[in-house]
Amino acid sequence: MSAANGVKRLEGEVGNLLEEENMSEFVFLYRGGERGRSPEQAQQMMQKWGAWLKGLGEKGHIRDQGQPLERAGKLVKGKQKTVTDGPFAEAKDVVGGYTLIEARDLDQAVELSKGCPIFEAEGAVEVRPVMKLSM
Numbered sequence: 001m002s003a004a005n006g007v008k009r010l011e012g013e014v015g016n017l018l019e020e021e022n023m024s025e026f027v028f029l030y031r032g033g034e035r036g037r038s039p040e041q042a043q044q045m046m047q048k049w050g051a052w053l054k055g056l057g058e059k060g061h062i063r064d065q066g067q068p069l070e071r072a073g074k075l076v077k078g079k080q081k082t083v084t085d086g087p088f089a090e091a092k093d094v095v096g097g098y099t100l101i102e103a104r105d106l107d108q109a110v111e112l113s114k115g116c117p118i119f120e121a122e123g124a125v126e127v128r129p130v131m132k133l134s135m
Contacts, residue, residue, distance in 0.1 A: 023102040025063055025130035026109040028116070030097045033123030048117035056101065061112055064100035071096075096123075100130070 037045065056062050071094060075086035103109040106129060113125040 023104060025132075026101050026103055026106070027128045027130060028066075028099045028101060028109075028113055029095050029126040029128065030099075030116070030118050031093060031095055031124045031126060033096060033118050033121035037121075045117060045121070048120070052115050052117055053099070055115070056099075056112060061101045061103060062099065063102050066097055066099040068097040069095060 053062065053065055057065070073086060075084050076082070077084070101109060101112060103112060106127065109127050109129075113127050116123075116125050118125060
């Protein structure tokens with residue numbers, strides 16, 4: 001390897017490290033999406049999700065792949081800590097899962113979310129920055 005190539009490679013590695021240091025965390029909250037698919041359609045959708053998440057991971061954007069969430073749950077609310085079945089009003093508002101990602105900024109996080117297969121099922125991805133607290 002020539003000295004010039006070695007310097008270019010080193011500059012690229014340093015640039016990648018600097019970019020990684022400037023990454024912020026974001027949460028993708030998956031909402032809605034059609035239900036009632038055939039087993040074959042469900043399998044195809046799972047494969048699409050797997051491929052999309054794998055691609056994000058290979059590019060260094062996955063911090064925690066997350067998990068799907070059960071539809072059942074309870075909502076604990078207010079000073080009286082009232083417990084109700086819930087936590088949702090309408091099916092389209094149900095948070096069905098989450099993924100913790102890293103991106104340069106909110107704009108990049110939004111762009112990354114656009115590859116999500118949930119859009120094929122009329123779902124939505126809520127993209128939220130994770131607030132950094134110093135404790």
